[in-house]
Amino acid sequence: MLAMNYRGPYRVRLDRKPIPVCEHVEDAIVRVTRTCICGSDLHLYHGMVPDTRVGSTFGHEFIGVVEEIGPSVKHLAVGDHVLVPFNIACGRCPFCRQGLFGNCHEANPLATAVGGIYGYSHTAGGYDGGQAEYVRVPYADVGPCKIPDTMDPDDAVLLTDVVPTGYQAAEMAGIRSGDTVVVFGAGPVGIMAARCAWLFGAGRVIVIDHVEYRLDFARRYCPAEVYDFRSLGDPVVFLKKITDSLGPDVCIDAVGGDAAGNALHTLFGTKMKLEGGSAIALHWAINAVKKGGIVSIVGVYGPTGNLIPIGNVLNKGITIRANQASVKRLLPKLIEHVEAGRITPRDLITHKVPLEEISDAYHLFSAKLDGCIKPVLVPPTARG
């Protein structure tokens, strides 16, 4: 089969690999029909995530048709078209039972802090991902969800990560009616977090980034007030000024370790990799949010440490909430929102690219060329 092959930082290509087989009684093999490149795939692509091995296949956002099932699988059948949450979750461990499907303890031998994630380095379990024609799906009775007949596949593929992660960012933020919410990052997750903040009753939604075309998209899609941090001087002072000097009620970090905006963080975090990425967005979030406010983190950082003003978390009495999205928990509600037209995920897709052009798609997304918000890859086996 054709599969993405990581060769080193900024280098990926398409190669032939053996079709995966069921390795566990509750596995399934899925033929991929749509797969996305996620903003967090760019952390891998940029060489920021430890234990990213040459030869790995990335991709944790995919949908597809069930081709084979293990002997214990009861709820799926060959031929089902399913969307597969990016987290691999057993549904039985103490964390899954709490609804923390992003923190399953039964899917990753290599790290206890990180759950199992498709195609996200050996630090996330060493699974091949969905940027391929076929993918192995463990715990097939738990994660995969049949795509409703009425749902557009382009909506479905964004329900595997982008929509739940954006939604959970707003949910963790504990938004009260009328709250002012600031979202750092106008990538697909930041845009979705801003859109979902309204569902929780926000009174004002502000998006901060430095990529003009993305801010323009966020202004129209979310909709939100948008600001280019390069024009603000000090973004923290600016946010205080437009919120009666108290600061926003909630700040959401939807950027993670690839944040621009501070030379020191870029040097230590992004270039030298001595931090788990550049944490300037989180730094701004902590310093801008109102005393007693909430900082919600869905931006991905590496597992090492980061330079952030933890003293101000104490001094300001801030609550920090963070997690990988619990996709399975959120799916029923999000499917309802999509079917009711409250959220239109497919509008984020700006590029639909054949899987064979994966090298160009990664570069396009990484370098933010051609107005790229979200690229979707379509394997040849799904093009008929």
Added chain:
Amino acid sequence: MTHRPVDPSTIPGWGIDADPRNDPTYPMRDVSKETGDPGRPMRLPRQEPRVELLVSIERTDLPAVFGTTVPPSGLSGTIRRSAFRYSESHWAHWLMLMAADRVNVVEGVVQDLGRGRIPNVPAEMGVRAEWAHNRTGLVQKVAIVGALMGLGWLLLRRRAR
């Protein structure tokens, strides 16, 4: 760029998920779920390991499933095995893994060459997309790299004399 305030009443679904119980936000610990379902096993049988697996020393056993792609090998594999002598709490664990990743890139090139394949690095880096959408930037990068290589070559020649 405009900064117009948005009227929330115009947003489809505004406030539909507002929930006063969402305080201090999800997830709230639910002790009733901690005992599990007595009729349902807590763990499935374990997948058979068929490749070398590195396991965090913070775990007491293998999980029921795990990935089997790209087992450790070569010099990078040796460094990775050493890294797993340390817990996830040690900086050394992660920095050694990052070092192994860099060594692995060189191993990947050697592996390609050993199979008679010269890696097409510009294509792997998406040069076609750069040419299509940022031609000026590509020309500038090529010019800068060319100038630096030329400068390096001149310096080496001078030193050789």
